[in-house]
Amino acid sequence: MSEPHVQRALRLGTRRSRLAMAQSGQVADAVRRVTGRPVELVEITTYGDTSREHLAQIGGTGVFVTALRDALLGGEVDFAVHSLKDLPTAQPDDLALAAIPKREDPRDVLVARDGLTFTELPDGARVGTGSPRRMAQLNAYARSHGLSIETVPIRGNVDTRIGYVRKGELDAVVLAAAGLTRIGRIDEVTDFLPVDMVLPAPGQGALAIECRAANTAEDAHLVAALSELDDPYTRGAVTAERSLLAALEAGCSAPVGALADLLGDGQIVKEMRLRGVVGTTDGSTLVQLSTTGPVPETYDQAMALGRELAAEMLAKGAAGLMGERAH
Template sequence: MRTIVVGSRQSALALTQTGQVIDDLKKLCQEHGFEFEFEVKKIVTKGDRILDVTLSKVGGKGLFVKEIEQAMLAGEIDMAVHSMKDMPSILPDGLTNGAVPRRVDPRDCLITLDGKGIDDLPQGARVGTSSLRRSSQLKAYRPDLELEPVRGNIDSRLKKLETEGFQAILLAAAGLYRMGWEDRITSYIPADICLPAVGQGALGIECREDDEELLKLLALYNDKESEMAVAAERRFLGVLNGGCQVPIGAHAILVKAPEEHTLAGQNVIQLTGMVGSPEGDVILKETLLGLDPVKLGEEVAGKLIERGAEKILEQVKEID
């Protein structure tokens, strides 16, 4: 019996997600005859240690995964469960993403104490968010709102809604679902108002690329539709070389191509990508259909680059 050591951040959400994945993998082991046991090893990441400044000032993607990946490469752990939106678009040599389980709701959501939705918030309402992507798009939709940074885990951010005078906070719906706190959601923010982060709502199961035994199990856990959608989004992000510190959003779904499209009637990936300025005065969006997720991600990124996306991203980096 082999023991698979699973690295996890110490937050309640990370441990909950890891526990849920381990439960699913144990069932697959029983069904398919894998002789694995699972053990969790907690790891503190840079993103967990630095809580007094916004994510955009700390650094880019990798804040919540780097130490975990180092432990995997050193053989201290065998796999890790990541929120896909925390994963850099390029993984270190020797590591691979073994599975993308079925994605849950990728939308952002609004939590308020009085039940007001985004259109009902009073003029100048204080709204907490740790994300430049969210604040950029919300400023474009409601320029009157006061968007202010709020860091910490989901629980502490929910408490800050009550203790620090916010009228609302913005969070990823997926985290609340996984914690069993979906009843706290006041309303969902439609994707046409606020495109989610790349990979939001999806998990990535990372392991060493030479661990053939574990990869066979993870292949059974992979959800092909979720994998294709996330691959398109991540390639889009990779071309733009974006991270947590820039306002980039993307959302891919599988649809049937309309009659007027060259791929009419086929099942295709629909990818919408967004690049915005920090103040929300410029929001660039593009939607394309395609069969190859990697090529589609490159095409949508290319369209936005043609419209000036790189200039916006350079300006954001200069501000940082």
């Protein structure tokens, strides 16, 4: 039953990790539905995948993104899927964020030995995470609740990280709920960390579908087709979170957490609340604030919410807590 005219397959650029492939596969299915065109995955190796250094040392921002963007601009792929939290906050003029689909659970989770929750961890428990943001908040929470933990910097994919717990090298690791959900391993979680305890990374749990800006008729058509997968509430929330991050002049390796969520009574969404945190990795100093405003209807309104909270955090001393500032 072949079609008389089969359109060329759309090429989706993706990182090679199991998580990236799972995320991209799910997006590919959705793109097939909205465009009626076949989609093929094109695997691309990024600097962040090959470097053995800790993310905080290689700068964090953009290390998983540059190679995908180069492939887009070079015409090797038609669109790319990123974890939104990996994207630098400045958007290049020649590329379009065509869609930010509905966000997965933004929370961080614990995978611990013996089914332990965070507060059940024994004194001196070794907790692995590659994120200064998680270290700062976990250490601050432990300090304020009389717990004694040691945060241990780790890298690697989900298998590697959970492997440290399975082999007994660490008592627990902290990961993003969204990633585990997307690869079908959410049942390994022993504790969902409430956002009051650990605010996620700006954009955590959200994906970004990026393509070339609409300079040609074909590119414009693709931007329009992909935009059908956009979720306006998610886009507003992550825009506010990333605006906060940008205004703090922090890269994605900085210890900044942010979450925008919608507040309403019953079915009516009334306001958006944006919470932000920045702290020293040892947890000794934390600046945590929130602001509430009307649900943003435009990109500029969402950006303004983030900038407003960032200004309040900087006034409270946030600048001195971030170590290296991104240039």
